[in-house]
Amino acid sequence: MKLDNRLNAMTVDVEDYFQVSAFESIVEQSDWDSLKLRVGDNTHRILDMFAQHNVKSTFFTLGWVAKRCPDVIKRIVDEGHELASHGLAHQRATTMSKQALFDDIKQSKDILEDISGTQIKGYRAPSFSINDSNVWAYDILKELGFTYSSSTYPINHDLYGVPDWPRFKYVRDNGLIEIPIPTIRKKDTNVGIGGGGYFRLYPYWLSRKRIVNYMKTESAPYSFYFHPWEIDAEQPRFDDAPWKSKARHYVNLSRMGGKIEKLLTDFNWVSMREAYEV
Numbered sequence: 001m002k003l004d005n006r007l008n009a010m011t012v013d014v015e016d017y018f019q020v021s022a023f024e025s026i027v028e029q030s031d032w033d034s035l036k037l038r039v040g041d042n043t044h045r046i047l048d049m050f051a052q053h054n055v056k057s058t059f060f061t062l063g064w065v066a067k068r069c070p071d072v073i074k075r076i077v078d079e080g081h082e083l084a085s086h087g088l089a090h091q092r093a094t095t096m097s098k099q100a101l102f103d104d105i106k107q108s109k110d111i112l113e114d115i116s117g118t119q120i121k122g123y124r125a126p127s128f129s130i131n132d133s134n135v136w137a138y139d140i141l142k143e144l145g146f147t148y149s150s151s152t153y154p155i156n157h158d159l160y161g162v163p164d165w166p167r168f169k170y171v172r173d174n175g176l177i178e179i180p181i182p183t184i185r186k187k188d189t190n191v192g193i194g195g196g197g198y199f200r201l202y203p204y205w206l207s208r209k210r211i212v213n214y215m216k217t218e219s220a221p222y223s224f225y226f227h228p229w230e231i232d233a234e235q236p237r238f239d240d241a242p243w244k245s246k247a248r249h250y251v252n253l254s255r256m257g258g259k260i261e262k263l264l265t266d267f268n269w270v271s272m273r274e275a276y277e278v
Contacts, residue, residue: 002266002267002268003208003212003215003266003267004212004215004267004268005268006215006221006222006268007221007268007269007270007274007275008221008222008223008224008267008268008269008270008275009057009058009179009221009222009223009224009269009270009271009272009274009275009276010050010055010056010057010058010223010224010264010269010270010271011057011058011059011060011124011150011223011224011225011272012043012046012057012058012059012060012225012226012227012228013060013086013124013225013226013227014039014043014059014060014061014062014065014072014086014227014228015039015062015065015086015090015126015227015228015229016032016035016037016038016039016065016228016229017038017039017229017232017235017236017249018031018032018035018236018238019032019062019064019089019090020090020227020229020249021090021092021126021127022241022245022248022249023238023241023245023249025241025242026238026240026241027238029089032064035236036236037068037069038228038229038232038235039065039069039072039228039229040065040068040069040071040072042228042229042231042232043059043069043072043076043228044072044075045228045231045257046228046231046260047072047075047076047079047081049257049260049261049264050079050081050264051079053261053264053265053269055264055269055270056080056081056082056269056270056271056274057081057082057269057270057271058081058082058083058084058122058271058272058273059076059081059082059083059084060084060085060086060122060123060124060150060225061073061076061083061084061085061086061112062086062087062088062089062090062108063085063087063088063089063107063108063109063110063111063112064088064089064090066108066111066112066115067111067115070115073112073115073116074115074116076116077116077117077118081271082122082271082272082273082274083112083116083118083120084120084121084122084123084124084272085105085108085109085112085120085122085123085124085146086108086123086124086126087104087105087108087123087125087126088104088105088107088108088111089104090126091104091126092125092126092127092129093125093126093129093130093134093137093151094129094130094131094133094134095129098136098140101134101137101140102140102143102144105123105140105141105144106144109144109145109146119145120146121145121146121147121148121273121278122146122147122148122149122150122272122273122278123141123146123148123149123150123151124149124150124151125137125149125151127160128151128152128153128160128161128181129151129160130149130151130152130162131152131160131161131162131165132162137151138172138174138176138178139174141176142174142175142176146176147176147177147278148176148177148178148179148272148276148278149176149177149178149179150178150179150180150181150223150272151178152165152178152180152181153180153181153183153192153194154166154167154180154181154183154190155183155190155191155192156189156190157192163189163190165180166178166180167180167182167183167190168180168218168220169220169276177276177278179223179272179276179278181194181195181223181225182194182214182220182222182223182224184210184213184214184217185217193207193210193211193214194223194224194225195224195225195226196225196226196227196230197248197251199224199226199256199259200230200251200252200253200255200256200259201251201252204258204259204262204263207259207263208262208263208266211267221275221276222267223272223275223276224263224269226256226260230253230256231253231256231257231260232253233253233254235253237250
């Protein structure tokens, strides 16, 4: 029996273990092709889980990954999921000029559309990297034909976050829709409950309690995100990475798959397009 009847958005940020921002100081993009690719098999595992539980999702996918795993892209679309852009090569939007970001997003969109044969309407910036310094990114998205973004996390965090930005779906001045990652309020502070490291760190009962609390206090849909590498406990390890990066990346990888199975059972999941009507 589901814990809540509302339709919530399940999302997957399709990137591999060596492409994450936590390791960008030790893994050069020029080395990516020499590293073992695991994102294809892991995404197929996720698609298997979703099929078993009759779940539809939005897959925010790197153009770099799509070029190397076209079978994954075709399966995502063939099985009725939404395909969306995560940029080309997981470079944070805050590190790029306007022209560089335009080129990055356009290339990603072109690759995804060419392989899938579908229109790409959604975008998520790597590491939620749209903030006060680059609001012009929304004009780029509008120009390129996107209708919505899910690129902000209204929390305080050392790597990202816009705590004073809206917490719920809203329309930007140029007509583009932004859908922030979910938060709950605790002592007048936004606390992240959208997935990722928080979900891996906490025991499932606590994550479930926090999600249910959100649903009791807010009328907006809930959305959840995770990555294919998070269900891959056997992935190669970067022992020379900073200790904080290793702690964040490797915690509870062996338990994540089981937690996701419980999440799929306890709540109703659809794509961003359906949950938020974008």
